[in-house]
Amino acid sequence: MSVNCKICNSTRLVFVAHTAKCKDCGVLMYYPFQDDTLFVSKEDPASIAESKRLFRDWYRRSAFLNHSNFTKMFLFAIQDPSRVQEGIKILDYGAGGGQFALICKSFLPSCEVYTVDVNDYGLIDEYRPLVHQIKWKDFPTDTTRFDYIFLNDVYEHLSDPIKTMTLLGSKLNDDGALFIDTPKQFWIYTFFKSLSSKLYLRLLKGTVSVAHLQIWTPRSFRLSMQQSGFQVVRYRELSEFTMNHSHYLRNMGITGFLGRVLGTLFYRSAKYLAKNKIMALVSKSGFSHTSL
Numbered sequence: 001m002s003v004n005c006k007i008c009n010s011t012r013l014v015f016v017a018h019t020a021k022c023k024d025c026g027v028l029m030y031y032p033f034q035d036d037t038l039f040v041s042k043e044d045p046a047s048i049a050e051s052k053r054l055f056r057d058w059y060r061r062s063a064f065l066n067h068s069n070f071t072k073m074f075l076f077a078i079q080d081p082s083r084v085q086e087g088i089k090i091l092d093y094g095a096g097g098g099q100f101a102l103i104c105k106s107f108l109p110s111c112e113v114y115t116v117d118v119n120d121y122g123l124i125d126e127y128r129p130l131v132h133q134i135k136w137k138d139f140p141t142d143t144t145r146f147d148y149i150f151l152n153d154v155y156e157h158l159s160d161p162i163k164t165m166t167l168l169g170s171k172l173n174d175d176g177a178l179f180i181d182t183p184k185q186f187w188i189y190t191f192f193k194s195l196s197s198k199l200y201l202r203l204l205k206g207t208v209s210v211a212h213l214q215i216w217t218p219r220s221f222r223l224s225m226q227q228s229g230f231q232v233v234r235y236r237e238l239s240e241f242t243m244n245h246s247h248y249l250r251n252m253g254i255t256g257f258l259g260r261v262l263g264t265l266f267y268r269s270a271k272y273l274a275k276n277k278i279m280a281l282v283s284k285s286g287f288s289h290t291s292l
């Protein structure tokens with residue numbers, strides 16, 4: 001049975017360990033393909049308490065970098081908040097703990113922030129008064145339409161990116177826009193692959209997982225937008241990290257002294273060396289009030 005690329009439908013896939021890389025659009029995917037059921041929150045009290053604990057712990061470690069990253073993302077999408085009308089509706093899709101609502105409310109006090117996440121219990125209780133939470137199971141049939149939708153570090157998690165983007169497109173107002181920030185492949189993938197298969201496997205282990213289901217190339221990213229009926233309004237490649245260097249070294253299984261020193265040096269100079277993220281603003285018409 002042939003396996004098709006999730007994005008371009010090609011059958012020209014190269015399988016290495018737990019990954020499949022498309023030779024046509026270049027997307028690097030977790031294989032076997034997953035669905036969302038693994039991460040949908042369970043409803044029993046012990047699981048709810050565990051979700052709350054995990055999300056608070058993630059927040060404690062990522063809040064510092066997210067605070068400035070989220071601000072950059074917001075201003076990439078909405079370059080001049082003073083020109084935005086009162087009371088716009090913003091959806092934070094894959095909101096996690098809900099920290100992004102604070103950034104939105106800081107720039108636009110009158111905006112209404114909605115959240116949805118595959119885990120309904122990640123939202124930090126202290127942020128609940130700031131947002132309207134839509135439960136995961138209710139989201140497909142919810143009729144709210146939004147002026148902006150943000151996917152901050154979410155696009156790589158989607159099990160079926162085209163299907164989700166098509167759904168999100170149906171929830172955008174006609175002049176609305178959708179923002180995406182997501183990891184992309186960069187030179188280190190081909191460099192490590194040509195240098196040593198062991199090193200390449202570590203990189204795959206550290207970057208592709210049941211949570212990070214696809215790592216994009218510019219081509220596969222643009223193709224995925226096209227397939228879901230979106231046009232790219234604004235696009236940038238940049239260097240950005242959510243966690244400090246020890247998080248990524250641990251994920252890659254790098255524990256030796258030399259590896260840690262080299263890894264730390266790379267992380268610290270990454271802004272000059274690596275463009276590991278895509279930031280894009282897309283809309284259905286190719287225009288939006290944000291492009292004014």
Ligand SMILES: [Zn+2]
Binds near residue numbers: 009022024026220
């Ligand atoms: Zn492909």
